[in-house]
Amino acid sequence: xxxxxxxxxxxxxxxxxxxxxxxxxxxxxxxxxxxxxxxxxxxxxxxxxxxxxxxxxxxxxxxxxxxxxxxxxxxxxxxxxxxxxxxxxxxxxxxxxxxxxxxxxxxxxxxxxxxxxxxxxxxxxxxxxxxxxxxxxxxxxxxxxxxxxxxxxxxxxxxxxxxxxxxxxxxxxxxxxxxxxxxxxxxxxxxxxxxxxxxxxxxxxxxxxxxxxxxxxxxxxxx
Numbered sequence: 540x541x542x543x544x545x546x547x548x549x550x551x552x553x554x555x556x557x558x559x560x561x562x563x564x565x566x567x568x569x570x571x572x573x574x575x576x577x578x579x580x581x582x583x584x585x586x587x588x589x590x591x592x593x594x595x596x597x598x599x600x601x602x603x604x605x606x607x608x609x610x611x612x613x614x615x616x617x618x619x620x621x622x623x624x625x626x627x628x629x630x631x632x633x634x635x636x637x638x639x640x641x642x643x644x645x646x647x648x649x650x651x652x653x654x655x656x657x658x659x660x661x662x663x664x665x666x667x668x669x670x671x672x673x674x675x676x677x678x679x680x681x682x683x684x685x686x687x688x689x690x691x692x693x694x695x696x697x698x699x700x701x702x703x704x705x706x707x708x709x710x711x712x713x714x715x716x717x718x719x720x721x722x723x724x725x726x727x728x729x730x731x732x733x734x735x736x737x738x739x740x741x742x743x744x745x746x747x748x749x750x751x752x753x754x755x756x757x758x759x760x761x762x
Contacts, residue, residue, distance in 0.1 A: 540731065543710075558631075586643050587643070601704065611623070
């Protein structure tokens with residue numbers, strides 16, 4: 540069994556969740572603070588749309604942005620000599636885009652469940668908005684935020700459609716675990732496909748156990 544797809548998937552999911560974690564928290568905080576409900580709904584829809592789009596459609600949009608002959612693709616190639624499409628960077632970008640809504644929605648839900656009286660009391664005590672974010676919101680929403688990170692990691696690990704469109708299926712370079720399963724099935728190697736499926740199931744189950752552990756700690760904390 541070739542373990543390269545596992546290493547590529549773990550590396551991709553780890554980097555993507557590191558990016559998604561901070562971007563999702565920041566986006567959730569900014570949206571929660573918005574007072575105009577119409578604009579809040581519009582921004583929320585834009586940030587959440589990758590969650591409801593077919594992954595291949597999202598991948599098509601990414602390919603139209605980062606293709607060699609497209610604006611962003613030409614920019615990175617010309618100024619940084621980096622080809623985005625059909626590279627390992629493309630797998631990370633695809634994973635970030637597809638996992639971001641899970642992180643954002645989890646963080647936003649966690650922030651909105653924090654007692655508003657705590658925020659008002661913090662403002663009364665003269666705390667700045669940044670201090671309120673760190674010492675009140677994030678402290679009380681840590682379990683939900685961490686759970687969003689676990690979900691984002693699992694989503695990045697299992698990403699297929701957008702990765703296929705933007706990064707392709709290049710052995711040793713962009714072939715993640717889902718792509719490896721597809722390749723083995725297409726080649727008729729069902730035994731190898733089952734091995735890759737077993738690896739994915741084990742990693743996904745471990746992520747679920749972590750998420751359940753976080754939820755248990757959260758319930759125990761508030762009892």
